[in-house]
Amino acid sequence: MKILGLIVEYNPFHNGHLYHLEKSIKETNATHTIAIMSGNFLQRGEPALFDKYTRAYAAVKNGVDLVIELPTMFACQSAEIFSHGAIATLNSLNCVDSICFGSEEGDVNILKTISEILVDEPNEFKIYLKKYLDDGMLFPTARSLALFDYINKYNLLDISKEKLLDILNSSNNILGLEYIKSILKLKSNIKPYTITRVQSQYNSETIESNICSATAIRKQLKDFTNIDSISSVVPCNTFNTLKDKINNNFDPMFDDNYFEILSSIIVRDINILNTYFEVNEGIENKIYQSIFTSSSLDDLKESIKSKRYTMTKVKRTLNNILLGITKYDMNNIKNIDSIPYIRILAFNDKGREIIKNIKNNSDVNIINKFSNISFSKDDKIFKTLIDYDIKASNIYNLIYYKNNRNLLKGPMDFYISPKYVK
Known part of the structure; x- marks a missing residue:
């Protein structure tokens, strides 16, 4: 068994991701694949288009063998923290041979040399x-x-x-450098590979061919709310999965859906805003002043953004406030060397083989159902990570289930099992 690790968001899984998956398997001679995937909130400080189980299911339908959730506290942060959490998760499994990431550079030796100097x-x-x-x-x-x-x-x-x-200064190179830096810092045996990104730029907002950026797909869905408009740029398995969710009244999620909730939190928590992670340099005062004159989240972000506060900084800061991620908790978590648990989101038969391998080679706790997590709640790191995962899902689902309130039973992490794809 030769296991390839992928670090992903799949928001949503598109033709470029399929190309990357197939190319990565070939490049590394992998027999099995694990994707460490962000949950319901993502690295750029925004909610996922569709819930983590739906996106994980689409990934396995498209050829990934096992999808594991990247804990929320890592998933929503800077490239350095995001990458460290993802690599620490893969390394904790004690059975992953390689990772392969897309980059603008395409030469892993150049990225390794730079990373070694920085470390x-x-x-x-x-x-x-x-x-x-x-x-x-x-x-x-x-x-x-x-x-x-x-x-x-x-x-x-x-x-x-x-x-x-x-x-x-290139987005995917930055992530790649951080992946390699984390491998070096953890003294991991995971071998890094990279392949050159094709055709579209990471943040391109236009659909010009059958491979485009996830940003362009999200913009298309937001502007036209018509799933058929993305049929040429996502695999059939993704298209059918997302269409089924929309037909069942689950709309795509965007950050402005959470504007009212965020506004209430900002007004309520004005005296403690500076306890949230990345709320520093007085940005809390600008946020508070701007909330009263902003009619949308875009208005709020634009009014806060400046030479001092980049848009990326603003989005992540607001997301940390929304999810209640504190400086105290993040400082206790961000440099941990191993992740105490993995949350399985979706798998196939080869994924089952990987899970068996993990059980044989690692001490990491494997969570299939949340009803089984009480045995580690006395572990402070475990409890902090898992509590934020649950909180993030609850906040996400308050809006995601707005058309299906009868299906919202409570904290849905306790009711939804991993998706087995035959």
Whole structure:
């Protein structure tokens, strides 16, 4: 058994994801695949289009063998925290041979060389970095120039300054670097691979071919609310899965669906807003002032955004407030070396073989049903992680089930079992 790990959001699973899955299996000679997938809230600080079980089911229908939920506390944060949580989850299984991620660069050796410098921080690199910082440069620029100087001095890569800057500023390269950094920090035996992203840019909002970005698909669904409009850019299994949800009155979710809930929390919690993760540098005052004059979440985000507060920073900050993620809890969690449990969302027969392998090789707690989690609730890390998972699902479902309130039995994590795909 040769197991490939994938770190994904599948929001939704589209033709580009299918290409990546098939190419990754071929590149790594994998016999089995595990996807570590964000749950109901995602890395850019927004809710998923459809619930985690639906997205996991679509993934397995499209060829993934086992889908495991990335704990919410990692799923909604910066590339560094997101990547560390995902790699720590895969490493905790003690049976994953490789990961393969998409990148703009496409050369894993270049990404590995950069990552090794950033993790090891050789003395000369730190001297270069200090010099540029002392010259008044912002940290990202200073770090890029220090990296180039160090690489150039020791002839570690044949790379121009412009290409290095491009690598360090490209979305998927950034995630890839963080994956490799986490592998190095954890001293993991997982081997990293990468394949070049094809055709569409990560944040492109237009559908121009049969492979496009998930951003473009989400925009299409938001603007036209017609599932048929995305039929050419997602596999049939995804299309049929999502169409079935929409036909059963489950609408796609977008961040503005949560504007009223978020507004109430901000007004109620004004005196403790600065206890939430990433609420710093006085942004809480701007958020509070803006909530009274904003008629939508887009209005609120635009009124907060500035040179000091990027849109990404604003979205993640507001999402942390929505989910109640505190600085205290995040600081206790973000650097843990292993994840105490895995939550299985969907699997097939080969997924069952992986689960058996995990049981034989790892001490990680495997959660199939939440009714079985009481045995580890005395573990502080376990309890913190699982409580945020439950809370995030509850907040998500208050809106997601708005057309199906009769189906909302309570905390749905306790009622929904992993999806077995025959």
